[in-house]
Amino acid sequence: MSEKERLSRELMALRLARELKPGMVVNLGIGMPTLVSDYIPHDGSLVLHSENGVIGFGPTPREGEEDPNLVNAGGGFITLLPGGAFVSHADAFAMIRGGHVDVAVLGGLQVSEQGDLANWLVPPRALGSPGGAVDLCVGAKQVFVVMEHTTRDGKPRLVSRCTYSLTGARCVSLVMTDLGLFQVTPQGFLLREIAPGWTAAEVRSLTEAPLAVGPELVEVRA
Amino acid sequence: MISLKPVYSSADQAVADIFEGATIMVAGFARPGVPQELVKALIRKGVGKLTVIANAAHGTREDLADAGRLVAAGLVRKVITSFPAPTRASVEGYPEKLYRQGKLEVETVPQGTLSERIRAGGIGLGGFWVRTGVGTVFEEGKEKRLFNGQEHILERPLRADFALLRARVADALGNLVYDKAQRNFNPTMAMAAAVTIVEVDEVVEPGGLDSESIATPGIFIDRIVKAQSG
Numbered sequence: 001m002s003e004k005e006r007l008s009r010e011l012m013a014l015r016l017a018r019e020l021k022p023g024m025v026v027n028l029g030i031g032m033p034t035l036v037s038d039y040i041p042h043d044g045s046l047v048l049h050s051e052n053g054v055i056g057f058g059p060t061p062r063e064g065e066e067d068p069n070l071v072n073a074g075g076g077f078i079t080l081l082p083g084g085a086f087v088s089h090a091d092a093f094a095m096i097r098g099g100h101v102d103v104a105v106l107g108g109l110q111v112s113e114q115g116d117l118a119n120w121l122v123p124p125r126a127l128g129s130p131g132g133a134v135d136l137c138v139g140a141k142q143v144f145v146v147m148e149h150t151t152r153d154g155k156p157r158l159v160s161r162c163t164y165s166l167t168g169a170r171c172v173s174l175v176m177t178d179l180g181l182f183q184v185t186p187q188g189f190l191l192r193e194i195a196p197g198w199t200a201a202e203v204r205s206l207t208e209a210p211l212a213v214g215p216e217l218v219e220v221r222a
Numbered sequence: 223m224i225s226l227k228p229v230y231s232s233a234d235q236a237v238a239d240i241f242e243g244a245t246i247m248v249a250g251f252a253r254p255g256v257p258q259e260l261v262k263a264l265i266r267k268g269v270g271k272l273t274v275i276a277n278a279a280h281g282t283r284e285d286l287a288d289a290g291r292l293v294a295a296g297l298v299r300k301v302i303t304s305f306p307a308p309t310r311a312s313v314e315g316y317p318e319k320l321y322r323q324g325k326l327e328v329e330t331v332p333q334g335t336l337s338e339r340i341r342a343g344g345i346g347l348g349g350f351w352v353r354t355g356v357g358t359v360f361e362e363g364k365e366k367r368l369f370n371g372q373e374h375i376l377e378r379p380l381r382a383d384f385a386l387l388r389a390r391v392a393d394a395l396g397n398l399v400y401d402k403a404q405r406n407f408n409p410t411m412a413m414a415a416a417v418t419i420v421e422v423d424e425v426v427e428p429g430g431l432d433s434e435s436i437a438t439p440g441i442f443i444d445r446i447v448k449a450q451s452g
Contacts, residue, residue, distance in 0.1 A: 030309055051333060052251040052406045068253060069402040074309070075252035086402055088409045088437070089251065089277075090341045093334030097354065116357075122311040127318045127328060129280070129305040134360060135334035138353040169357030 004202075006149070006178035007195045007220055014039045015193070015220050016105065016146055016176045024102040025049050025095075027136060030074040032146045033105040044081055049101055051132040053092045056084035073132065096132070096139035104140035106133055108147035108175070110162045113188035113209040115172040117145060118164035130167065137168020149177035149206055156208040158182065158189055179203050180220060187212065193220045227396040229425055229446045233263035236419050236447045240384055242269050243299075247340065247385040247415055248276040248289035251406040257388040257421040258287035259449050264386075265291060271299045275340065275380055277333065277407055278305035280315030293317055298326060302380065304333040332360055335377055337410055343379035344413025352377055385415035388449075389438070391424040396443030397436045398422070405437055412442040419445040 007015075009032060017039035020026055025047045028034055040046060042058045049055055051073040058079040061067070066077040087095075095101055110118040117137060121128030137143055150156055158175065175182040180203060181193040190212045191200060200213045230236040237260055240246065246264075250256030265287070274289050279301045281290025292298050294316040306317040306328050320326035331339070335354050342350055351374035355361045365376040387408045390401040398420060400408060412418050420443055 050403075052254075052403050054403050067402065069255075069404045071252050071254060071403055073251075080402070086400070086405055089333070089337040089406045090410045093337055096334055097352065125307060125311055125314075125318065126321060127306045127315070127330065128311075129278075129307045129309060130330065130332045130360070131304055131309075132333040134332035134358065135354045138356065139334075166358040 004197050009035060011220065011222055012146055012176050012178060014222060015181060016144060019144065019174065020046055020103060022046055025100060027051070027096070027101050027104045027140060029104065029106040029133060030131070031107045033107055034072070034074055034076065036105055036146070042081060044083060049092070049095060051089065051092050053087040053089055054078065054080070054084065055087060056081050093132070093135055096135050099139065099141060101136070101140045103142045103144060104136035105144045105146060106136065108145040108157065109164050110157050110159050111145050111172050111175050111184070112159055112162045113184070115170045115184040116162050117143065117167045117172050118162040119167045121165040123164065128165070133167045137171040142173050143168070143171045144174045144176065145172050146176045149179040156206055159208040179206065190214055191217060193218050195220055224395065224428060226394045227440065227443055227446050229394065229448065231448055233259040233421065233447050234266060236260065236445050237263045237267060240264060240267065240269055243271045244269070244383040245273040245275065245381070247382040247411040248274060248292070249385070249387045249407040249411045250288055251277050251403070253286055254402065255388045255400070255404040255406045255408050256286065256288045257386040260386040260419060260421050260447065261287040261289070261291060265295050265297070268297065270297045272297050273300040273302070274298050275302045275382060277303065277336065279303040279317055280305055280308045281317070282308045282313055282315050290316060293320065293326065300327040300329070302329040302331060302336070304331055304336050306330055337407060339377055339380040340407070340410045340414045343381040344410060347379060349376050349378045351375070380414065382415040383417065385411040385418045387412055387418060387420040389420055389422050391426060391431065392420060392422045392443070392446045393426050393428050393431045393440070395428050396420070396440030396446060397431055398438035398443065399431055399435050400437055409438045412438045417444050418442055419447065421447045421449045423449055
């Protein structure tokens with residue numbers, strides 16, 4: 001198996017952040033998705049939405065300036081941008097189910113070639129925590145997933161059919177892994193951008209589902 | 223005559239009539255909006271066989287007296303929650319431990335469906351049709367129906383005997399103002415219980431709050447407790 005260098009978490013977050021456009025309302029999930037907020041402009045050009053009812057939040061506060069009542073959906077301290085607002089959970093999810101959130105960026109365990117996502121229950125755990133991810137899968141206009149390409153023991157996470165319990169069916173449109181950027185199309189996965197130094201054949205060998213390669217395959221760049 | 227709500231100086235007094243087997247809603251998300259003094263009082267009281275409805279219930283934060291600490295204390299028979307497990311999969315939460323021992327029933331609910339089921343309970347609906355969970359384990363055992371060509375599942379309301387809430391300030395009528403992300407489940411749970419008890423930093427006279435800023439009107443509130451700490 002190849003020991004080539006994969007994309008760093010920071011580069012994955014930076015690249016995915018470029019898919020977020022001015023005017024979008026964006027929800028960032030717990031874990032790696034939260035890193036994306038380090039690479040977006042905090043000038044109000046896009047609106048960050050959190051399940052716990054913070055709308056229009058900004059970057060992590062400086063040390064010593066944390067407000068105990070100002071946290072994101074992961075419980076991490078945040079700041080509020082000018083024009084930010086607070087709503088209840090019920091209203092935050094009205095925004096999600098009602099189609100007012102443009103993009104949800106979620107972590108993943110597996111994504112299938114149909115765009116199914118599994119991310120809430122990790123075997124052999126008997127219990128998992130779906131949080132707001134199930135709601136985001138049906139409500140957000142687009143769902144992007146950021147995850148490592150393979151499991152710790154080298155098994156592919158881009159699969160033909162998810163074997164883990166689903167979070168949402170046919171909901172994912174884009175996947176960022178440490179080997180590249182993948183579009184979910186009606187024909188399955190399409191490799192759009194690849195980690196520097198890797199070949200499509202190498203990525204394909206670590207992908208369970210069939211993988212098409214775009215006509216203009218480029219490397220993921222910082 | 224205006225209807226003033228009782229203001230308790232002791233959380234223990236405010237929860238004194240919570241009975242064995244009661245269904246309790248506990249508000250809060252992470253730390254903001256968690257009624258920690260009421261939860262601590264309930265743990266001191268030691269009343270058991272509770273059904274607890276709360277966003278998170280894994281109980282692994284010992285520095286946070288949230289619904290999960292009721293589970294950790296062994297006072298809970300059933301929990302209805304969207305976070306029965308901590309987000310780090312390597313850590314086992316109290317619900318999983320007790321579930322494996324056959325001592326706890328766990329109903330795992332997507333977060334938006336949880337808040338909407340509480341809202342439905344509070345506003346007198348028999349249930350609601352929603353796409354959340356279609357094609358997943360969360361649809362199991364539920365009625366399905368097509369609306370606009372899309373599958374929906376029927377979700378049923380939740381109500382409780384008691385709701386434990388946290389706000390920044392109340393007036394003596396029970397009107398509540400929250401501080402930032404403290405709001406979360408509080409206004410919704412306030413509508414959905416037979417008895418609602420709120421813990422606040424400060425109590426002011428009627429008229430002492432900006433009416434435009436009141437997020438929970440006093441008609442939903444039964445008891446007020448002045449918190450001893452922030």
